[in-house]
Amino acid sequence: MILLERVRKRFAGASAPAVDDVSLEVARGEICVLIGPSGCGKTTTMRMINRMIEPDGGRILVDGRDIAQADPVELRRGIGYVIQQVGLFPHQTIAENIATVPRLLGWAPARIAQRVAALLALVHMDPARDGRRYPRALSGGQKQRIGVARALAADPPVLLMDEPFGALDPLTRAALQDEFLRLLRELSKTIVFVTHDIDEALKLGTRIAVMRAGRVLQYDTPARLLAQPADAFVESFVGGDRALKRLGLMTAGAHARALHLPEHARRVAADTPLRDALSLLLDDAAALAVTDAQGRVIGGLSLETIRAALAPPGA
């Protein structure tokens, strides 16, 4: 769906390239997270996909089409765009803000009104009341909900998101991440998502590109990134607790084994992250009984089974 081939960019006056020979492939329906320290080129890489920045070399294809051949304005209307500061138009109502791209595309007013109402409902806002309000009346979390709704307005197949939840408090951020994942289960989108928060990357990413000094060091699934970091930088970037982070991506159900369980073993549901199960085991229990949705015991977990879950396959 999105293909970057040996893309390069050096800004005028800069001693080193901002993006240096980056190749990435994002399949339809995937979330590609670009992560790395400040100045690593992640935002520049993202902004080249809708030609907000023009690359010096290489090729970018969106849906098979070389974007260098496209009209930038028309290209951008077909790609959703969300930034950290949201950038809502302060002089327009929420409804008018969401209607931006449909209006640019010349939709009929009735169709726009219908679409705006549906989107407000989708992001948990009240279409009747909130549509008439102005951005200054909204909280940070509400503003970003509207930012996402505005990007989805014309139903673009591709979304570019630059630290959309970065300016929010941790609780609001987690809530919006959950909402966003739920939303994506309903509307399949191909997404390039920039963040500097590794936990956010692991939570949202189908695949994560770790960048440094304009280069992609590793482009892998969250599980493989944690299990097999490509080099020392990636290893330190994902954090000293990567074993725990890996356990956070695994579920009790997938790793339950036939164990001899004591009579009153503590029970955990199959969808419990192994990280939480480990915490319970360390707390008191010698073993945990894993139950399915009907409450039947399907197996057990001990410290040994959890350690085995972390072992590389075949070891």
Added chain:
Amino acid sequence: MFLDAWRYAASHPQAFWTALGVHVLLSAAALAIAAGIAIPGALAAHRRPAWSAWVTNGANIGRTLPSLAVLALVMPLLGTGFAPSLFALTLLALPPIVQNTLAGLRSVDPDVVDAARGMGMAQREILRRVEMPIALPAVFAGLRTAAVQVVSGAVLAAFIGGGGLGDFITAGIAMMALPQLLVGAIPVTLLALGVDYAFGAAQRRLTPAGLRTP
């Protein structure tokens, strides 16, 4: 005294209405021409940071020049009469409009412009739908300042033969005729207050609801 001024005006209706007409025409024309130059000029300068600094500095210098000095400087170059007065008053009206239009455009959050561009607005759509509506109150603040300055400054046009209500004032001073002086001074004062009020009201009405301070 005021009664004498009233009697003077009533006994010279022709002269009074002509002077008032010239005064209003001179002010309105100067303001219109200045707006026609200053607003597009500020928009052009806003797009080019290198120009912007020059234009801002020029406007700052322009605002510090005394009105009378501007008229006096014009006279040796263009002579006397209506046209040189119009030229001088236009020069006087330019700086506040340029300054406020630029300030209004700069007050637009860069993230808002980035979002507009990223969603696929062309440059002129960004200007028309985003930058201008947000800058409009500031543009009107500039027009308001310029209008009041021009209405007051037009009094000085009398010195270079431009006509207007200033004729009564200069004549009144020259002949120590207080009533005649007031026939010029009172209408100019009312005119300036009225213009200030009208542009203030327009400024409030044109401020988008989302930008109004509650």
